[in-house]
Amino acid sequence: MFEPLDPLLHNQLRLQIMSLLIGIxxxxxxxxxxxxxxxxxxxxxxxxxxxxxxYIEIEKGYKGNYPNTKCSISALGRNAFSTYFEALKSxxx
Amino acid sequence: MNTIEQAQQxxxxxxxxxxxxxxxxxxxxxxxxxxxxxLLSVLIEYILLTQFNSPYxxxxxxxxxxxxxxxxxxxxxxxxxxxxxxxxxxxxMKFLWIGITMxxxxxxxxxxxxxxTHSYVLIILFYGIGTFVSxxxxxxxxxxxxGILSIVLSFVIAFIPDLHKSFxxxxxxxxxxxxxxxxxxxxxxxxxxxxxx
Numbered sequence: 001m002f003e004p005l006d007p008l009l010h011n012q013l014r015l016q017i018m019s020l021l022i023g024i025x026x027x028x029x030x031x032x033x034x035x036x037x038x039x040x041x042x043x044x045x046x047x048x049x050x051x052x053x054x055y056i057e058i059e060k061g062y063k064g065n066y067p068n069t070k071c072s073i074s075a076l077g078r079n080a081f082s083t084y085f086e087a088l089k090s091x092x093x
Numbered sequence: 094m095n096t097i098e099q100a101q102q103x104x105x106x107x108x109x110x111x112x113x114x115x116x117x118x119x120x121x122x123x124x125x126x127x128x129x130x131x132l133l134s135v136l137i138e139y140i141l142l143t144q145f146n147s148p149y150x151x152x153x154x155x156x157x158x159x160x161x162x163x164x165x166x167x168x169x170x171x172x173x174x175x176x177x178x179x180x181x182x183x184x185x186m187k188f189l190w191i192g193i194t195m196x197x198x199x200x201x202x203x204x205x206x207x208x209x210t211h212s213y214v215l216i217i218l219f220y221g222i223g224t225f226v227s228x229x230x231x232x233x234x235x236x237x238x239x240g241i242l243s244i245v246l247s248f249v250i251a252f253i254p255d256l257h258k259s260f261x262x263x264x265x266x267x268x269x270x271x272x273x274x275x276x277x278x279x280x281x282x283x284x285x286x287x288x289x290x
Binding site for chain 1: 099102103105106108109110112113174177178179180181183184
């Protein structure tokens with residue numbers, strides 16, 4: 001019997017975001033945009049979905065004189081990612 | 094989910110993790126700033142003591158250390174503006190070196206109580222520990238070796254009376270130690286094209 005995969009993390013872009021955030025303390029919106037190759041609109045939508053699920057935290061502030069958005073993974077998100085990863089590894093078709 | 098999809102998801106995770114590696118090469122500027130300013134200060138102090146017998150030999154530090162502090166703050170600010178993500182290693186390095194700097198200032202502040210020689214022994218020990226820990230966590234051997242050599246040197250100076258009785262000797266050994274643990278690893282870091290942890 002296989003563990004069910006978290007549908008929120010099974011989406012390619014959301015998995016990319018979570019995989020980037022799992023290894024670091026925080027990342028700016030621009031960093032996520034560059035590394036995922038996504039569009040601004042799509043990235044914003046997926047970040048909001050992850051935020052609503054409590055998987056990530058979003059902090060809005062300033063860097064120099066410019067607005068800056070920073071994202072970081074929450075404890076809940078860390079657990080969800082770990083569970084998803086284990087389930088994925090155990091899956092043998 | 095089929096095998097291809099599973100492999101794709103695992104590859105996505107591995108690819109993304111690869112992109113968040115800590116680039117230790119960006120640290121080289123801090124080792125070079127502090128290394129050169131400490132080395133020049135030590136050599137100027139040595140000349141003031143031996144050639145001019147000046148009682149104000151320590152004054153060079155009052156100029157060089159704030160200069161090093163301001164220079165590294167500016168370099169740090171430039172680095173932060175460019176950097177779009179913060180790794181755990183960034184925080185480890187930041188707090189390690191804040192702690193080491195506090196220890197060094199403490200040693201200097203109490204030099205009138207413990208004497209210049211012991212104060213400098215503590216300074217060599219502090220930044221030896223800093224470079225040893227940095228080299229260990231960043232897996233960069235030249236830093237680890239430089240750190241070990243500085244720690245050993247601080248013990249040698251502390252326990253060999255002939256060495257610590259002569260403040261001039263301690264200054265030359267401090268110059269040697271800063272070259273081994275800051276300058277050589279700093280230039281080695283700079284020469285590497287990519288060093289990610």
